[in-house]
Amino acid sequence: MVNEESLTGLPLGGQAYSVSTVDGPALQDLIDTYNAAWGARDVEAIVALHTEDSVFENHTTGDLNVGREQISGAIAGIFRVFPDLSFETRRQYVREDLVVQEWTASGTHLGSMTRSGVEVEPTGRRVEYRGMDVIPFRDGLVARKDVYSDGVTLLRQLGLSQI
Numbered sequence: 001m002v003n004e005e006s007l008t009g010l011p012l013g014g015q016a017y018s019v020s021t022v023d024g025p026a027l028q029d030l031i032d033t034y035n036a037a038w039g040a041r042d043v044e045a046i047v048a049l050h051t052e053d054s055v056f057e058n059h060t061t062g063d064l065n066v067g068r069e070q071i072s073g074a075i076a077g078i079f080r081v082f083p084d085l086s087f088e089t090r091r092q093y094v095r096e097d098l099v100v101q102e103w104t105a106s107g108t109h110l111g112s113m114t115r116s117g118v119e120v121e122p123t124g125r126r127v128e129y130r131g132m133d134v135i136p137f138r139d140g141l142v143a144r145k146d147v148y149s150d151g152v153t154l155l156r157q158l159g160l161s162q163i
Contacts, residue, residue, distance in 0.1 A: 020139050023096040030140065031092070031099045038087060041079050047072045055144045060131075060151040061115060082107030082127075090130075099135045104128060105149070109158055120160065127157040 022030060030049075037045035047068050050056070056065040056074055065074040079085060085107035093100040106128040113120050131149030135142055155161035
């Protein structure tokens with residue numbers, strides 16, 4: 001269900017503005033569309049579902065990307081490193097303007113990547129690791145995507161950690 005509310009607030013100089021919230025089947029459809037774009041590795045479609053000022057933060061790698069242009073570059077970079085990357089959703093929690101989802105990612109490391117300033121050449125290894133997204137929506141678009149993933153398992157599978 002999409003709800004429209006009119007609010008008056010000082011942040012916009014006392015002007016009335018409209019905020020729409022998305023919930024229920026409409027939010028489920030929205031997150032399904034977003035996840036399908038990730039599954040298709042369609043950077044343009046993914047970014048189109050983000051607000052202009054959206055934030056994409058990977059708390060495992062420390063990467064912070066703000067705005068559609070930076071987010072586009074970050075996502076394209078992910079797909080260069082793992083061109084066959086896919087996600088399987090394990091659990092989803094869908095509530096008014098918020099989705100939290102647990103997933104398992106799998107892919108083959110075929111592109112170079114940088115972690116903490118260290119360049120890692122392609123290993124050709126197949127990886128599978130778990131993670132979670134926290135995705136608040138604003139006006140029917142992704143306002144922010146916070147990613148938390150099992151970096152230790154990823155690094156171990158790439159042969160970069162003995163932990």
